Amino acid sequence: MKNFFIKLSILCVLIVCIDLFVGKTLNFMQSNAKGGMTYRDKFICNELETDILLCGSSRCVHHYNPKIITDSLHLTCYNSGQDGNGIIMTYGRLEIIMDRMTPKAIVYDVIPEFDLLGGEDNHKYLTWLKPYYDHESIKNIFLSVDKTERFKMMSQMYRYNSHIIEVMADFIHPIINTEDNGYVKLEGEMDKLKIKESSPLPQNYIYDPLKLEYINKLIDKTEGKLIFVVSPIWYGMDTTQIKPLMDICKQKGIPFLDFSNDSKYVHNDLYFKDGNHLNERGADEFTRDLVGKINRDHLIH
Amino acid sequence: MIYNSFSFIVLYPLIFLLYYIIPARHNKVRNIFLLLVSYVLYLQYKPIYALILLGVTAITWATALALDRAEKPKRVLTIGVLLALSPLAFFKYFPFINENISTVLSKAGLDFHLTGLNWAIPVGISFFTFQALGYLWDVYYKRQEAEKDFLTYALFVSFFPSILSGPINKASLVIPQLKGMRPLFDYGKVVEGLKFLLWGMFMKVVVADRTALFVDIVLPDYMHYTGLTCFVATILYSIQIYADFAGYSLMAIGVGKTLGFELTENFRRPYFAVSVTDFWHRWHISLSTWLKDYVYIPLGGSRCSKVRNYCNIFITFLVSGIWHGANWTFIVWGCLHGLCQIVEKASGQNKCDYGWLGKSIKITITFLIINFMWIFFRMPTISEAVGLIGHIFNPASPIMFEIGSRHIFAFIIMGVLILFVKDWTDEFKPNRFQLFNNHHRIIRWITYIIVLVMILLTGVFDAGQFIYANF
Structure with missing residues (x-):
């Protein structure tokens, strides 16, 4: 038995050493990424200086053209949206960004599944925050999702879990990024294969209290600089699912712009790439409409 | 116990240390400790269901003892089996039977509906019920002595490494290990167990959970993907279910070994099978053995006419389908497996030897057949399973593979390779x-x-449930 425990201890020590070495190496690669999503993430968190910050999911990434916003409002603008992410990741990123600078306005693109509704595993929203775990505010986000993350994050390698290929590729030979101030346009026409048949709407929506908590935290943190937007969706949207957010906005005086059922966009194949995402033409048109609305209502001072 | 959960990583070393602190000569104390651990861990799921586990244990234990003294043992066995099966029938099959009776009656113009049950199925109920029933039959056929010590028997039924998803162990394998003196610490066995645990974990979190990220996006929405993408997703599902279930079994056997126990082998590289019959000698071996011993052979096995033999094969795999779940998809899946084996037997395929090239072709064809049958296992309804197969073979669907995230797919390829x-x-x-x-x-x-x-670098760590834990 003694022999077993000695060998097990040696193995554990070796694993800890390798964990430290690989973790630090990946940290170096991430900090020195030359392109790709790793560089974009590093830039957003550590270097970004902008007047208007666009946040949200892939619908943010593909729907808001910062160039149009800058040309119209004469303010710098950056699209920091991240595919498959919602309020939990965005709040964490804003904590890091706002340690360094405060934008004049933050436009948050809302998607009910990622920002309000329950029934999801919130671990997925922590992925992009893992390398920044040492920030105290980020640590608290991890613990709010899962207390055991505290132990998992003791591993330096685990911080790059699922990202090793991306981090290495972006350090050695990044795939050329076609983004424009964070915006990634979707070229081409509507892909009808991706249109889903409408399913019956649920009677009662179940909300995730953690997501609502972070919505409230975001509002408090941004102190009147926040604008919530629901960008166009081909299907249209049952707006009862965003009612809690609309109520919060009404109560706290936060601008809430809803384009989800705008007849100009709903079922208009010209403007969409798939059921959830605008194509380049749609994105430009929507950004112009958004800027028009912001100007008319004097939402950015 | 979910082996890829954080609670396992914390609790297991503790259980391991406490178990080995108890001197080997106090075998009874070691068994009581393991029984307590097994019940405490089972109570984590839904405490009230531990009573069902205890109930099935008590019924089968008492029935086995009664069998020894009974004048009409068959009657005692029948009562015992029906009583032991009742929780499984009630929790797992009542909603299905109820729904189907209501549908049939409504087609006949009768509106009759019993209140449905929305209760969760007690975890592992199919596994521990079958393990206990196997013991009962073994006692009835005089292959196993009735166990007089309730604590030993209770530990056999509830032994924590295998209660959730098997293997379904035979009493003749486990009870002698529980009763006999186990060595204080078997270094070789503990190290071997840890290797099983490590490789099982790799199969689960690196292969199964990673492929699930692709499969669970494509298959539920198959109409929105090309036929080729759907076909790749079905292949990945075949790999997912193998890595998931075989990974779990390896971990269960591994944990058993680290505590000094040998549990039943459950998988032997099933996708290298040269026929569907061979597949069932390699896939979920403990269930196949159970079905052979307690369904196929009692029905007459192969020592009867050809037609009767084919019927026996079909009935055995029908039972297998029903065991897997209360849904027509599982029943169709079981029937298809039965039919394939009947065809193989009738055409003498099991005896053919075509050399390495022929073997490679047979392995590939068998894999593709198994793969298509998994579709019925995976999809929620028969119409969706048929729809998916039709979509895969739809000539109008563009021959294009939608990869999704390249990095995620690279992980899948790496793990599968x-x-x-x-x-x-x-x-x-x-x-x-x-x-x-x-x-x-x-x-x-x-x-x-x-x-x-x-x-650590490529595993999925959200403690996803094992697919077979649902059965």
């Missing part, structure tokens, strides 16, 4: 490419470290 190479070498070159059991310590240790590093 490593699993394939490991299984291939174990199958065809078992003595040449030993990594975990290499006689050079340095190679063994490098293997452990690489596998651990891969688990």
Whole structure:
């Protein structure tokens, strides 16, 4: 038995050493990424200086053209949206960004599944925050999702879990990024294969209290600089699912712009790439409409 | 116990240490400790369901003792089996039977509906019920003595490594181990158990959970993907369910070994099977053995007319389908497996030997057949399963593969390739490419470290449930 425990201890020590070495190496690669999503993430968190910050999911990434916003409002603008992410990741990123600078306005693109509704595993929203775990505010986000993350994050390698290929590729030979101030346009026409048949709407929506908590935290943190937007969706949207957010906005005086059922966009194949995402033409048109609305209502001072 | 959960990582070393603190001569105390641990862990799921586990244990234990003294043992056995099966029938099959009776009656113009049950099925109920029933039949057929010590028997039924998803152990394998004196610490067995645990974890979190990220997006929405993408998703599902279930079984056997127990082997590289019949000699071996011993052979097995033999095969796999779930999809899946084996038997395919090329072709064809049958296992309804097969073969669907995230797919390819190479070498070159059991310590240790590093860097760690835990 003694022999077993000695060998097990040696193995554990070796694993800890390798964990430290690989973790630090990946940290170096991430900090020195030359392109790709790793560089974009590093830039957003550590270097970004902008007047208007666009946040949200892939619908943010593909729907808001910062160039149009800058040309119209004469303010710098950056699209920091991240595919498959919602309020939990965005709040964490804003904590890091706002340690360094405060934008004049933050436009948050809302998607009910990622920002309000329950029934999801919130671990997925922590992925992009893992390398920044040492920030105290980020640590608290991890613990709010899962207390055991505290132990998992003791591993330096685990911080790059699922990202090793991306981090290495972006350090050695990044795939050329076609983004424009964070915006990634979707070229081409509507892909009808991706249109889903409408399913019956649920009677009662179940909300995730953690997501609502972070919505409230975001509002408090941004102190009147926040604008919530629901960008166009081909299907249209049952707006009862965003009612809690609309109520919060009404109560706290936060601008809430809803384009989800705008007849100009709903079922208009010209403007969409798939059921959830605008194509380049749609994105430009929507950004112009958004800027028009912001100007008319004097939402950015 | 979910082996890829954080609670396992914390609790298991504690259980391991406390177990080995108890001196080997106090075997009874060790067993009581393991029984307590098994029940405490089972109580974590839904405390009230521990009563069902206890109930099934008590019924089968008492029935076995009664069988020894009974004048009409068949009657005692029938009562015992029906009583032991009742929780399984009630929780798992009542809603299904109720729904189908209501549908049939409504078509006849009768509106009759019993209130449905929305209760969760007690975890592992199919596994521990079948394990207890197997013991009962063994006592009835005089293959096993009735166990007089309730605590020993209760531990056999509830032994924590295998209660959730098997293997379904035979009493003749486990009870002697529980009663006999186990060594204080068997170094070789503990190390072997840890290797099983490590490789099982790799299969689960690196291969199964990673492929699930692709499969669970494509298959539920198959109409929105090309036929080729759907076909790749079905292949990945075949790999997912193998890595998931075989990974779980390896971990269960591994945990058993670290505590000094040998549990039933459950998988033997099933996708290298040369026929569907061969597949069932390699897939979920403990269930196949159970079905052979307690369904197929009592029905007459192969010692009867050809037609009767084919009927026996069909009924056995019908039972297998029903065991897997209360849904027509599982029943169709079981029937298809039965039919394939009847065709193989009738055409003499099991005896054919075509050399290595023929073997490779047979392995490929068998895999594709198994793969298509998994579609019925995976999809929620028969119409969706048929719809998916139609979509895969739809000539109008563009021949284009939608990869999704390249990085995520790279992880899937990497994990699947490593699993394939490991299984291939174990199958065809078992003595040449030993990594975990290499006689050079340095190679063994490098293997452990690489596998651990891969688990940390590419594993999915949200403690996803094992697919077979649903049964």
